[in-house]
Amino acid sequence: MGRRQNDSEPSRFISLSFLLVGLISCALVYTVLSVVLNPNLSSKGSNFESLALTEESSDGGCCRGIEKLELWGAAVKWGSDFKFNSSKECCQACKAMCTGIDGPCLCDTWVFCGNKKACGSKFGECWLKKQKDIFAPDRQEAGDPVIWTSGIIFGKGEGIVGLETEYGTLHIKLFPDCAPHSVAYILELLTLRHCAGCQFHRAEGRGNKIREDAIFIQLLEFYVNTAILLC
Secondary structure (H helix, E strand, O other): OHHHHHHHHHHHHHHHHHHHHHHHHHHHHHHHHHHHHOOHHHHHHHHHHHHHHHHHHHOOOOOOOEEOEEEOOEEEEOHHHOEOOOHHHHHHHHHHOOOOOOOOOOOOEEEEEOOHHHHHHHOOEEEEEEOOOOOOOOEEEEOOOOOEEEEEOOOOOOOEEEEEEOOEEEEEEOOOOOOHHHHHHHHHHHHHOOOOOOOOOOOOOOOOOOOHHHHHHHHHHHHHHHHHHHO
16 A cells, blocks of 8 residues: 555656646736737837837937938028038928928928038038929939038928828828938839839848747747647
8 A cells, every 4th residue: 555655646746747837838828818919008018109209200309311412402591601510400490490380391401511621611501401392302412522411301291102002002201300311212212113013022031030029929839739738
């Protein structure tokens, strides 16, 4: 009798171990599925992030331009009499004339000279201009010899492009003051019309690091399979 009791103890321990693993697996599966099926928390976080970006762009937080680029256009402020210490101040001066409150934008382009050595007497000049077609800004010159930094601004209701899909048209608002190079590339593609009728696909390289969502999917599959076997 004593030997049989000793033999039953390891089997009892194994059974308890399986039961414990099963309970833990069920709890993990419940937690993961509750997060997946109830994405309110994550959506709230994304809403807060989008609000933060909106607030940043609305209060003039973004004021970026493209260096070594001189945009042309009708001058509304002459840089020889209108100077600042930074390109951001020049950009904000243009934004002040494009609030959308007093009508259409009087300024949609700013050009600034911020390199003391290269600019010489032109250092600090801030030229505010108005384009005939803001989607095709008039470019004077670009490249290493150019001493100017330029940027464009879209007013209220401007800078919106449409991307047609099988589910309808997506209206995309461009922010050249936050991502000047990306917007310039998009505007270039629009003028070339190379993308007319093309299908867009998103592709990303895995690199040397596995994406977090791939790991999440693998863990989810593991816990679901474990729960099915043990629960």
